[in-house]
Amino acid sequence: MISILLRRFFLISLVALFSPVAQSELSIEITKGTEAAVPLAVVPFGYSGSTTRSPVNLSSIISADLTRSGLFKALRERDMLAKPTTANKVNFRNWQALGQDYLIVGSVNEVMGQYQIQFQMLDVFKGEGLLGYRLTVKKNELRKTAHHISDLVYEKLTGKKSDFSSRIAYITTTKAGVNKRKLYKLLIADADGFNPRAIASSWEPLMSPSWSPDGNKIVYVSFENKRSAIYIQKLSDGKRTKIASYKGINGAPSFSPDGSKLALTLSKDGSPDIFVLNLKNKQLLKLTKSYAIDTEPSWSPDGRSIVYTSNRGGKPQLYIIPSQGGRSSRLTFDGDYNARGQFSSDGKSIVMVHANRGDYRIAIMDLATHTLNVLTAGRYDESPSFSANADMVLYSSKKAGRSVLSAVSADGRMHQSFTFDSGNVREPSWSH
């Protein structure tokens, strides 16, 4: 256990070298909380160093991360009776009286630009420690370190993999320049929306960003040459490769779970069909051959099946086909519009856009029972994307005529919205 955790912190220092200074172009607001969440308190970390306060407020990031998961409810700072920074200063009765199950205390100590962080997680009722760490990072690694502490706490308490350290990709449009023309940008940011960086921008549409399984590349659609083409772009150096620019549609790219193939939509033969492109030998396998619209392929985590949208039955519905080729079977029958399916990481459910009479919402289908759980209130919700552990779904919705990003917990209980300074934000995709 300990060696795994130590390795994790080694990774932190390697990865964090590349992150620029965090900027807050957007803010996250929890629009609907949940009663069943486990109460815990993340006490503001103590600080000593050459500046008056810590450059990054670790405890608030950890609180926000854990609250966002929908499984925890962090105590507000103003409701705390005391603010201990080490375990031996904790009066457990105080926290029991406040109804808290767990307590996280810690401190940051800056010496010559190195930040020594120590923290402990305590069980309030047993009065004992569950987790404790000491580590040293650089200033630009502090935010990342806070997310990793959230990961450790979450994994310890739930036994499940967490994804606070993951990233999101999304498309924005803003009016730019003298002509106020529409400018399309592809951005990536930390999972909490901080640290946004544009990796591509164009006056023509950019669409459908999706991550490679290793998180090192993004595949997307660009209309920069006035027709669609699919590109894979490396994040380390920004270099990109044109993958498909056939006549007609080149769209909806999606990496296979092992990263060796790409499912995509091409209409080069007539109607839009699902293809699988082998990225090594460039072989193209045509999976669907209907005269209808077939699009939006997404892989099952074992790589054996692909869910996609087809209107062969008259209205858009989800179908599943073996990724090697074979017969399609229809998956959705409930509602007059079901599209853009995506498997959860455990393969047990599929998230989709689900609509009845023009009311578009995000829903999850349990594949064992085929029951549909509608998570959002509509009515312009689209582009759902599961987080790595499938606890959360990120999607885009409309607020006062603008496209905004929202997130909902997979059980539908926790809702939050991401508010940007300006422009439209859409098509979020979560790294896995």
Next chain:
Amino acid sequence: MKINKLALTLIASTVVLTGCTSTDEKDASLLDTDLKAEQEALITSGLNNNAVSGEQFITQGLSQSELNANAMNGLTSLGAEFSDPANPLSKQTIYFKHDSSQVQQDFISIIAAHAQYLAANRGQRVILEGHTDELGSREYNIALGEQRAKSVFSILRSQGVTGQQVEVVSYGEEKPASEGVGEASWQLNRRVEITYQVQ
């Protein structure tokens, strides 16, 4: 602020209804043809670069394309019949019902007029740009926009227009004619634009 928005929407609708192509789109084509090589090099950035370099590129690209656009304005001229409101050729936008790619009866005569012109002018090329409203998922809308453009294409072809004269492109919901939310905007956005190529 509200009035400005309304005014913009009205202008946008007028542009669509009269079937003119906006100057914006001319800019875009110039940026993409003339500055393609430059754009290829500058459009993307690795994580080590900050956003500022991207912004600089944008400013350069914009001023450059605006300069070119002014030089181009005199060249984009079609016959007088295209600007005569009484002539069906002046109508270059075909509208559709929600989630449908079937051409409505009202627009058949307009498409037929374009077919006649194109059949008589074999050297003239058009782009059929398919568009949708913002409802539903984006990639599905790309497919729907293409089906709309192909519906118009099949009527043109049935009346003697050749495949060499026509290119089909779908932008789905990515380039709305009207940015508003609601049926009034959506019906302007469910469209195929017949764009005559400058020779």
